[in-house]
């Protein structure tokens with residue numbers, strides 16, 4: 001893992017929040033970049049590289065909630081983004097769909113990173129139902145573009161957060177929870193790659209699993225040995241934040257962190273049960289680290305990819321996608337205003353941390 005170059009990019013407000021929080025959790029092993037059209041928001045991002053896209057188009061004032069502006073802003077800054085993403089092995093993009101910047105720019109950046117040769121994973125939240133139809137429409141359209149542009153796409157259903165909380169959470173707290181969901185997923189993906197073990201999963205395995213694999217499901221569970229093996233499997237079967245199942249998955253990666261007392265029999269029970277959840281188990285990749293916990297704990301992460309998805313028109317995710325004008329989604333907004341003045345102090349917002357490679 002040490003030679004694998006990983007960049008995690010947060011796009012738009014929600015994505016930038018995720019980057020800030022990952023950084024504040026001393027998540028320092030990887031390059032981190034916060035990207036936004038809104039320079040004021042970027043000023044609040046701490047100790048990570050920040051990059052203002054589309055300074056000429058937006059003047060640093062944001063996209064006005066218009067994904068078309070977000071997309072054009074990313075295209076305006078494609079050369080600088082290329083320089084930043086060149087040579088990366090894995091690019092994880094994280095964003096909240098429904099606004100202008102993350103929704104419009106994420107497919108463009110995903111497509112670029114893919115063209116530059118990286119494995120590209122996108123983790124994105126859908127808007128809450130209460131945010132209205134327009135945001136939902138923007139989000140749905142972006143999902144299609146992201147599926148074409150990226151290798152693997154994990155879609156978090158923000159409304160799942162509501163169903164998880166019976167108490168009255170403030171709006172701010174709900175968004176914080178959405179941030180945490182994004183962060184947890186990014187942490188899980190990177191830890192599966194980074195942790196070596198008795199049966200090792202390396203980056204080549206993950207790349208093989210996730211290249212051009214479309215919609216992806218992820219879940220995690222931890223039990224102590226007083227609980228039944230079935231419990232861990234049933235927990236892995238669902239993730240309240242993901243509103244699609246992994247039944248149709250063609251590829252499954254199961255990463256287990258346990259203790260030296262973890263047995264072959266337990267491994268067999270877990271793997272067999274997980275296979276029984278699948279329509280057509282074709283490729284199950286298992287990694288085991290039996291020195292992660294001292295004793296009596298079994299922790300498992302499941303990543304299931306190559307799921308059937310509902311957008312019939314996208315037959316070949318990622319495979320044939322090259323970013324051209326024709327592949328763009330069109331967004332309509334009646335009150336669109338495009339500002340064309342340059343942002344004079346733009347330079348100070350392309351600041352990358354020392355050692356960013």
Ligand SMILES: Nc1nc2c(ncn2[C@@H]2O[C@H](COP(=O)(O)OP(=O)(O)OP(=O)(O)O)[C@@H](O)[C@H]2O)c(=O)[nH]1
Pocket residue numbers: 011012013014015017037038062063064065066070095096097098099100101102103125126127128131135158175176177178179180182
């Ligand atoms: N996780 C998380 N999601 C948020 C937060 N704020 C808003 N969202 C969600 O993310 C979606 C996009 O919001 P933003 O990230 O603020 O939008 P943006 O990409 O910056 O786009 P513009 O501000 O319109 O240019 C919203 O519709 C919400 O569903 C937040 O603080 N955390």
Ligand SMILES: [Mg+2]
Pocket residue numbers: 012013038041062099101
């Ligand atoms: Mg914003």
